[in-house]
Amino acid sequence: MNVIKTLTAQRLPFLRKTSIRKNLWGYLFLAPEVIIFSVFLIYPILRGLLLSFMEYNVEGSKWIGLQNFINIFKDDLFLISLKNTTFYTIGVVPVGIILALFFSALIFPLSARPQTFFKSAFYLPGVISGVVVALTWSWIMDPEVGLLNYLLSLVHLGPYQWLSHPDTALLSLILINLFSGQGGSIVIILANMTSIPLSLYESAKIDGSNEWHLFRYITVPLLKPTILYLVVMGIISSYQVFDSIYVLTKGGPMNSTTTIAYLIYQEGLGSFEFGKASAIATILLVIIFILSVIQFRIFKEEK
Amino acid sequence: MRASGIYKSTKILIYTLLTLWAIVIMVPLYWMITSSIKPESTLLTIPPELFPEHITFKHYITMFSVDLVPRWLLNSCIVTGFIILLSIFFDSMAGYSYAVIKPAGHKIIFIIILGCMMVPDQIRLVPVFMLVKNLGLYNSYPALILPFAGSVFGMFLIRQYMRSINIEMIEAAKIEGCNELGIYAKIVMPICKPVIAVNAIFFFVGTWNSLLWPLIMTSSSEMRTYTVGLATFQTNNPTLYNYGVVMAGATISALPIIVLFLTLQKYFTKGITLGAVKE
Numbered sequence: 212m213n214v215i216k217t218l219t220a221q222r223l224p225f226l227r228k229t230s231i232r233k234n235l236w237g238y239l240f241l242a243p244e245v246i247i248f249s250v251f252l253i254y255p256i257l258r259g260l261l262l263s264f265m266e267y268n269v270e271g272s273k274w275i276g277l278q279n280f281i282n283i284f285k286d287d288l289f290l291i292s293l294k295n296t297t298f299y300t301i302g303v304v305p306v307g308i309i310l311a312l313f314f315s316a317l318i319f320p321l322s323a324r325p326q327t328f329f330k331s332a333f334y335l336p337g338v339i340s341g342v343v344v345a346l347t348w349s350w351i352m353d354p355e356v357g358l359l360n361y362l363l364s365l366v367h368l369g370p371y372q373w374l375s376h377p378d379t380a381l382l383s384l385i386l387i388n389l390f391s392g393q394g395g396s397i398v399i400i401l402a403n404m405t406s407i408p409l410s411l412y413e414s415a416k417i418d419g420s421n422e423w424h425l426f427r428y429i430t431v432p433l434l435k436p437t438i439l440y441l442v443v444m445g446i447i448s449s450y451q452v453f454d455s456i457y458v459l460t461k462g463g464p465m466n467s468t469t470t471i472a473y474l475i476y477q478e479g480l481g482s483f484e485f486g487k488a489s490a491i492a493t494i495l496l497v498i499i500f501i502l503s504v505i506q507f508r509i510f511k512e513e514k
Numbered sequence: 515m516r517a518s519g520i521y522k523s524t525k526i527l528i529y530t531l532l533t534l535w536a537i538v539i540m541v542p543l544y545w546m547i548t549s550s551i552k553p554e555s556t557l558l559t560i561p562p563e564l565f566p567e568h569i570t571f572k573h574y575i576t577m578f579s580v581d582l583v584p585r586w587l588l589n590s591c592i593v594t595g596f597i598i599l600l601s602i603f604f605d606s607m608a609g610y611s612y613a614v615i616k617p618a619g620h621k622i623i624f625i626i627i628l629g630c631m632m633v634p635d636q637i638r639l640v641p642v643f644m645l646v647k648n649l650g651l652y653n654s655y656p657a658l659i660l661p662f663a664g665s666v667f668g669m670f671l672i673r674q675y676m677r678s679i680n681i682e683m684i685e686a687a688k689i690e691g692c693n694e695l696g697i698y699a700k701i702v703m704p705i706c707k708p709v710i711a712v713n714a715i716f717f718f719v720g721t722w723n724s725l726l727w728p729l730i731m732t733s734s735s736e737m738r739t740y741t742v743g744l745a746t747f748q749t750n751n752p753t754l755y756n757y758g759v760v761m762a763g764a765t766i767s768a769l770p771i772i773v774l775f776l777t778l779q780k781y782f783t784k785g786i787t788l789g790a791v792k793e
Contacts, residue, residue, distance in 0.1 A: 230618075236694040237617025244608040244664040245623065251661035252630050255641035262640065314535060317528045325529075331779050332536040336543060338775050338782065340723030342745045343764040347546040350757045356558045358545055392539040395786055402787040451634055454725045458745050472636055479640040480730050492637040499634055 263490035272486075279490035289491065291466050292474040295381055296450055299470060302385035304445040308438060310389065311396035316426055318397070319404050330401065334394030341454030348387045349374065349459055374459050377467035384455055384468060396441050403437040404430065439510045443503050450499055471495050546768070550574070550761040557758050573762035580751060582735050586743040587766075593658045593728070593739055594721040598714050600663035605713065606706065608664070609672035610698050614684060624673075631666040635726070643730050657731040658739070662721065668713045671788055675709040676702060712785035715778060719771060740767055 263279055265272040283289045318329050336344070351358045352373035363369040373383045411429050420428070431438075453472045456462060462469035462477065469477075471491060479488030549557065553570045556563045577583055611617065612624050642661055643652075651657040679702060687697050703710075728739045735743070735750065744763050748755050775782060 233615060234617040237611045237615040237620060240607045240611035240615060240694070240698070241617070241620070241623065244604040244669065245627075247604065247660070247664040248627055248630070248666070250645070251642060252638070252666075253626070255638040255645060256630060256633050258641035258644075259637040259639075314532065317532055321528070327779075329532050329536065330783060331775075333539065334779075334782065335772070335775055336539050338719055338771055339543070339768050340725070340741055340771070342723070342725055342741050343546070343768045344542065346744070346760055346764045347542045350549065350761065351542060351545055353757075356560065356562075358541075358562055361560060361562055390539055390542070392535075398783050398786050447634070451636060454745075457725065457729075475636045475639060476726070476730075480643060485640045485644070488640050489637065492634070492639065495634055496637055500632075503632075 259489045259492055262486055263493040265486050267485035275486075279486050280494070283487065283490055283494070288466060288469065289474065292469045292471050295466075295468060296452070296470040296472075298381060299385060299452060300446055300449040302382070303388045303449045304442060307389055307393050307445060308396060308441050311393040311400055311441070312431070312434075312438075314393065315397050315400040315404060316430065318401060326401070330394070330398055332394075333392045333397050336390075336392040337394045342458055344387065344391065345455040345458035348383075348455075352383055375464060377463075377465045380460055380464060380467045384452075384459070387455060388449070388452075396445075399441065400434065400437055403434055407433050435510060439506060443506055446502055446506075447499055450495065543768070543772075546761050546764050549757055550765045552758060554756070554758060557756070573758040574766070576754060576759050577762045577766065580754065582738070582743060583740075583763075585736055586738050586740040589655075589658075589738065590722060590740040592655060594718055596655075596659045597662050597721045598717045600659070601665050601668055601717055602710055602713055604664045605669040606672050606703065606710065607698070608669050609676050610694075610702055612669075613673045613676035614679070614681075614697075614702065615694060627666055628670065631670075639726075639730065646731060652731070653733045653737050655737075658728055658737075661731075662727070665713075665717065668717065671713060671785075672706060672709055674788070675706055679705055708781075708784075709788070711778075712781050712788065715774065715781050716785050718774065722767075722771065 262272070264274060264276060266275045266278070314329075314333065318326055321329070352360075354360060354370060354372050354375060357373075359373070360370040363371070371379055374380050407430065411433075412425055415425055415429060451472045452470055453476065456468055456470055456473045457476075460468040462473050472495070475488050475491050475495070478484045478491065548566050550573055551569045551571065552563065552566045553568050553572065556566065556568065612620055646652050646657045646661070651660070683701060684697055687701055692700070723741060724739075725741055725745055728742045729745070732738055732742070738746070744767055747760065747763060
């Protein structure tokens with residue numbers, strides 16, 4: 212009898228009394244969050260994917276297959292937004308990470324106190340809201356009375372139109388992003404640098420390597436997972452850039468700063484083109500997914 | 515410590531470069547605060563006045579003369595407070611279940627939810643907007659709070675932390691007749707204080723600063739959060755708009771975050787490395 216009992220208990224662990232109780236407690240603890248996520252996360256994602264194959268109407272939606280996607284790829288504004296977003300990402304992510312690596316390498320040899328000081332100083336601008344940062348830059352980049360044109364005039368440059376000219380608007384947004392300090396990346400890089408064994412540097416020094424060699428052939432290769440993380444996260448967030456565009460340019464002048472995320476907002480909540488907006492969002496999802504996979508592949512091969 | 519190995523001249527160069535970068539990225543903050551207290555007479559002068567000679571709080575008074583500004587601040591406080599409380603509560607309960615109780619099927623649920631973190635927010639924009647309208651929640655506090663009453667990343671951090679808790683302690687409590695609720699409340703939560711502090715700070719900064727979601731969840735000016743009100747200030751108050759007033763508005767928004775950062779720096783740096791450093 213006992214043997215049978217243990218056998219069933221092993222085979223079907225969920226039939227055990229303690230197991231049932233354990234599961235009940237487990238689900239009870241999961242319930243609030245699973246309900247929230249089901250309603251506001253999982254269901255909307257699925258609905259969004261479905262909507263991109265539909266023509267939305269208040270009376271009822273109609274399945275139209277790939278028509279939204281066909282329309283989108285014929286739409287100049289979408290292609291412009293794709294180009295703008297890609298340009299923005301190329302301007303923001305690699306330069307940002309190079310800056311972060313450079314300053315991390317400078318901070319690393321310092322003693323604990325100046326390390327903490329510079330880390331905090333670089334990180335502070337990054338925690339201020341995008342709206343505040345954007346408003347401040349709109350004042351600094353004012354073509355007539357702004358601080359930036361004044362400072363440049365001291366070295367006989369400018370004046371530039373910055374955000375109000377189609378040639379410089381996107382570039383200005385990139386500059387604003389880069390000047391947010393790169394503190395987050397620096398903190399992450401430094402935390403990972405401390406885990407590199409010092410003995411590696413010491414033996415390389417004995418072999419006669421200089422500081423640049425140490426950085427190039429020890430630090431950077433060992434930081435590869437960290438750099439990959441920063442590249443992936445950077446691309447994901449810069450492909451979704453919205454706040455600074457909403458505050459500063461609203462996509463203008465002449466659509467020169469319309470990004471994918473801003474276009475989705477405009478189509479979805481400005482013109483209530485729910486199907487079209489969802490289809491663009493689906494394309495954004497696919498782009499981010501493909502870029503992440505490519506990056507993981509590249510880094511894996513190099514390993 | 516490799517510091518001993520560096521020559522003095524390189525050390526000076528390092529400090530110079532780091533200080534320069536710190537100054538460059540602090541300029542916008544400095545300019546925002548000083549512009550907010552400059553009288554109009556010196557605000558737009560060329561060359562710009564780098565160090566304000568006369569100080570005035572007139573722009574702050576103008577800002578608060580806009581009827582809705584106190585209401586926006588109140589909205590931000592209500593929304594931020596509820597989101598912090600609810601998500602800490604729900605995230606930690608779920609984290610406890612994933613890390614300690616581990617009911618049947620918890621792995622699959624966990625993976626599905628974690629997978630959603632990779633999906634860009636934009637895909638949910640229209641569906642959540644429609645859902646909130648259909649539920650009759652549009653333009654209300656629940657619309658600003660409920661969709662964010664749990665955070666995948668927050669839950670993930672708490673779960674990671676709980677996994678490092680000594681299981682024997684929990685087993686001992688169980689033998690003494692403590693049920694899961696008791697263990698969660700009396701044993702696990704107190705241990706998790708550091709990670710909960712990190713979460714609270716990140717929810718505070720994230721919610722206080724957020725623009726896109728509160729923008730699409732509300733339509734009337736009364737329901738705006740402060741950040742949304744500030745972002746739409748120029749369109750709604752064109753007569754009041756000048757750089758001094760806007761910089762005062764921006765400073766009001768940034769001040770709580772700056773104060774929080776200066777007092778709790780450690781938690782900020784801890785939080786950002788928690789998810790990104792290999793143990």
